[in-house]
Amino acid sequence: MAAAISVPSLLPTCQSSVLISPYTRRHNSSISFRPPRHKIVQVAQRPRLSHMVMGSASADGKDWPPSSESESGGFSLVKWLRPRKMQVKAKSAGSDIEGSGQPLLGSEETKEIFTWSSLILPFVFPALGGLLFGYDIGATSGAAVSLQSAELSGTTWYNLTSIETGLVVSGSLYGALCGSIIAFNVADFLGRRRELIVASMIYLLGALITAFTPDLPVLISGRLLYGFGIGLAMHAAPLYIAETAPSTVRGTLISLKELFIVLGILLGYLVGNLEIDVIGGWRYMYGMSAPIALIMGLGMWWLPPSPRWLLLQAVQGKGNLQELKERAISALSRLRGRAVGDVTSDGQIEETLRSLQYQLQDQQQEANFFEIFQGSSLKAFIIGGGLVLFQQITGQPSVLYYAASILQSAGFSAASDATRVSVILGVFKLLMTGIAVLKVDQLGRRPLLIAGVSGIMVSLFLLSAYYNFLSGAPIVAVLALLLYVSCYQVSFGPISWLMVSEIFPLRTRGRGISVAVLVNFASNALVTFSFFPLKELLGASLLFAAFGGISLLALLFVIFYVPETKGLSLEEIESKILK
DSSP: OOOOOOOOOSSSSSSEEEOOOOOOOETTTEEEEOOOOOEEEEEOOOOHHHHHHHTOOOSSBBBBBBBOOOSSBBBBBHHHHHHHEEEEEEOOSSSTTTOOOOOOOOOOSOOEEEEEGGGGHHHHHHHHHHHOOOOOOOHHHHHHHHHHHHTTTSOOOOOHHHHHHHHHHHHHHHHHHHHHHHHHHHHHHHHHHHHHHHHHHHHHHHHHHHHHSSHHHHHHHHHHHHHHHHHHHHHHHHHHHHSSOGGGHHHHHHHHHHHHHHHHHHHHHHHHHHHHHSHHHHHHHHHHHHHHHHHHHHHHHOOOHHHHHHHHHHHHTTSSSHHHHHHHHHHHHHHHHTTTTOOHHHHHHHHHHHHHHHTTTTOSSSSOGGGGSSSSHHHHHHHHHHHHHHHHHHHHHHHHHHHHHHHHHTTOOHHHHHHHHHHHHHHHHHHHHHHHHHHHHHHHHHHHHHHHHHHHHHHHHHHHHHHHHEEEEEEHHHHHHHHHHHHHHHTTHHHHHHHHHHHSSSSGGHHHHHHHHHHHHHHHHHHHHHHHHHHHHHOOHHHHHHHHHHHHHHHHHHHOOOOTTTOOOOOEEEEIIIO
């Protein structure tokens, strides 16, 4: 028999209990709460996503997937994906969740219907925004080589200076920086879904301009526009996924978004390898992102808005409460694979609405910009902003964007040879990301960060040593790059964005993530643009040694400042870690 599975409310909550309070009173068009006696709803534990993927033991010790078999005697995936009823039992208890500091409401006894197949599309379409970001990284690695080749560029302006090369490569990142600034101001107005639709349209237009550019200025303009889409997508995608996913797999799904970024990098490397010997191949490398952007836009148009965002609009008085509530019920039913009007969705929306009202009842106005740098929000910003800053200034952009160029300087002189090795790096990066996704909720954030950043530091010093006195052994450079990407993908890669999406308090979460994304792209653009000029000025050995020194500082930051959030709901993170 399959393990009992709990379906958490739309607002990620404590996984073991939910508080119920029927006592409310009207006051100034908002709902306030008295502290009556409560009931605690005991919720059965749900097996991890990794158990279902790998077929390992479930939370209660039984086999997972369940042992239902087809007529031929094998496991039936179709039967497994069918909706299942899940029991939620109520019993008497005290009046508070231990350590919570606020009630989280629910119904006394409900039967939930939930299918894992219903999680796929609400995750995949937003995650395509990350894939397009990764594709740009991988494609640019090959395009930088193709564009500067006298034989292969197909242009008369192929002889680019280091500054011009830096502008082409980092142009999308400066655009992403601008997109992040815009997202900071309009994201809560647009909503996560519409922001992703706009991002897909900008992706599409930027890709077409870049592919058909007649000269360098138009090329840089296209790169900036494409990057604008990156800034919007990388802000909205983790928010949409976090707000629509069940809390018990939230960390896994947000980490899977990083897997899509890496999949995009690998796809970019593959297209670069296929088109590197074609005249004007860089145009095809950049243009191949256009169909993906179109699919992303159509998919997000089909998906419903975030129910939690709709309820937040209602609580903040930005629309008709009843209308927004009905839209949220409909959206949640679609996201969970239920019939529209299902009583379970109605109960969950009521629960989430009351919880949001409880949290916001004493907040008379929205968070302003400067509130991000005060109190618990400042602590969250130091943690999240510090992670995304160190993610970039430890050299990650230079290793990914300039992988083919680094390999050429390491002895793989032919462009085709360098791009083939880049593909190997991409495959290795993808495999390591898969490992991180499966282990992040099991091992925790801190152990993976500490181990990964330590490996990054070693790999950068190894690259420095190669350029200094091991230049006769190109295999050293390849091994150092493999070590770098593997350690990055089990640490900074998936965990930085996961921490950013869950560490900020509710009141400042949208703006806090916007600022963190802005910090990320600003530092990314700076490192990417300055790599070639700094390499000419300092030499490769000293430059990678400097990155290694910064990695040591990053390791100390993780050890002394970054908390463990494994197994905590968003509310528990706010009440236990940020207070």
